[in-house]
Amino acid sequence: MNKPLLPNSLRTGPDEAGRFGTFGGRYVAETLMPCILEVEEAYKAARADPSFEAEWRHLLQHYVGRPSPLWHAKRLTAHLGGAQVWMKRDELNHTGAHKINAVLGQILLAKRMGKKRVIAETGAGQHGVATATACALFDLPCTVFMGATDVERQQPNVFRMKLLGAEVVPVTSGAATLKDAMNDALRHWVANVTDTYYCIGTVAGPHPYPQMVRDFQSVIGEEARAQMLEATGRLPDTLVAAIGGGSNAMGLFHPFLDDASVAMHGVEAGGHGVDVPNGHAASLTGGRPGVLHGNRTYLLQDEQGQILEGHSISAGLDYPGIGPEHSWLHELGRVQYMAITDKEALEAFQLCTKLEGIIPALEPAHALAHVMKIAPTLPADHIICMNMCGRGDKDIFAVAKHLGVTL
Amino acid sequence: MNQPGKSRIASKFAALKAAGRGALVTYVQGYDPDPATSMAILRGLPGAGADLIEIGVPFSDPMADGPIIQAAGQRALKAGATPAGVLAMVRDFRAEDDATPIILMGYLNPILSYGPERFCTDAAASGVDGLIVVDMPPEESADLAPFATAQGLDLIRLIAPTTDDARLPGALRSCSGFIYYVSITGITGTRAIGMADVAANIPRIRAHTDLPIAIGFGIRTPDDAGQAARIADGAVVGSSLVDALAKSLDAKGQATPGTVRAVLDTVRALANAVRG
């Protein structure tokens, strides 16, 4: 059953240069180079130190509430009339999304490195809230860069971050969304390298971030694997996860990469439709390789190599890049990537809420919409496990607006 | 055309050394605020006292640039800037000036998009002498460096205050043309240069290289430029020129009759200080 896909494991990347095949790397200005090498060294040392892992695991259990449950969504399954739908319930984590898993790991690392302050970028605000939360817990000053457009559409999370004591810097450069927030966070880091740790929210950025964030998020897939074996005696047949930068997806997929029987579907944000120029945020489906934010990966860009903003109803998905490991898995064909439109995600959001009593975030609503498409075409003994990586509380205002409801 | 071993960059630094002074290196973005004004500025730079010219190739996400140069990039992109358009400017410039070195400064993605090999071929044929690719550290140069070398283009590297002794020799070994010493830990145009720190760092770099060293990123005033050109072999001024340009624009961000002069007058003041 668990035959590896290839004689060589797909789980050993990246190489010493931070590469997954031709993707990844360390494309940063010289000023930052020594700094990311320092993070890399510190991370290597931390991983070799059992007390680091123990402290992180302790926090995951007692602070975050892990393991998160694995839920057999029977009503949704019956409604779709095909494959079984199971949900990895990372929306139940403290702070409401998977982001906290990697944030706690990184904040422990920042502490070990003796850094005095923390910065982060955020799109939907979930990573910002998670970072602000961990910084409150560890008494570290925290600055979160957030696109001014996102500040507008994610008001509840902005207020949450402020309550937690973080400074929220609205970013007005470019289109004032996630990529611009990341630009400004990197610019700030360049100017404050000695005392500042940059806590990146996804599996992108220069090496070692794609690896490090993946390693921390792999707790999702490790738990899901064990829970599924315990509940059903076998592995799932298909994994489904939404993709912004790709961290919740990488976290679910990675522990299963060498299980050849397990299919994996990464769901990108199709926005208004992948045929609409600059109307979506599907980097793999509608982009091509390039270099941005420290790594070589698939990007939304025009013919001149200028980066496009992309669009998604979900502020957490409209990132013009994707983690380099996904680009590699895409080209290998190990993971299939597809896109779901705003409209499909909104429908899934409502259906899940009514049938399962779970209000999903708009990001995993994309994964759910894909599940709704494939489940009816599959037999009843086919097991789909989707990553319910965030809860929808933050999105109810945006959803109400789209449904024409005034709150 | 470049002849290996006798590049315009090497000749210029050698001539200035013989004349007993450092170089003024000026930076403006191609197509800022529009192609015609940008071309007029470029043509006027040598006469105003620029010894070497850096032309910024606009990119949507200039990670190492502060607000002043970010805004320049946005203006230039709006005016239709492309790498090919910037190369055409260099060709036009070369029709009249075969001596002033031209260095393109930008980010890797537009070059990758153009095709690294074709870009280097076209750049050399257009009369470009060197490239500064901000987000391409020596470790990530394999996609571009062989083509640049084959075309006789110098790859000018940034060396930062954070570049420690462990990295320094390797980073310097990959340089040609001159060394661009980033005088501040930060992005362009945001912090004032700490001349004492810089002066202390230059010998550390000299110990590992015979290439000329130019200092940039934090130089705003003629006085800064004069000092930097004496401490090292050249001073690079960008944000303050772009700032002068921006301040000369009308409310809609369009060039005014005073735009070219605003930039060139600033260059003249800097040149006086450097030649002082």
Ligand SMILES: Cc1ncc(COP(=O)(O)O)c(C=O)c1O
């Ligand atoms: C709930 C949720 N899911 C997904 C994402 C997208 O990020 P990633 O693809 O890294 O999981 C975000 C980002 O903000 C999020 O808040």
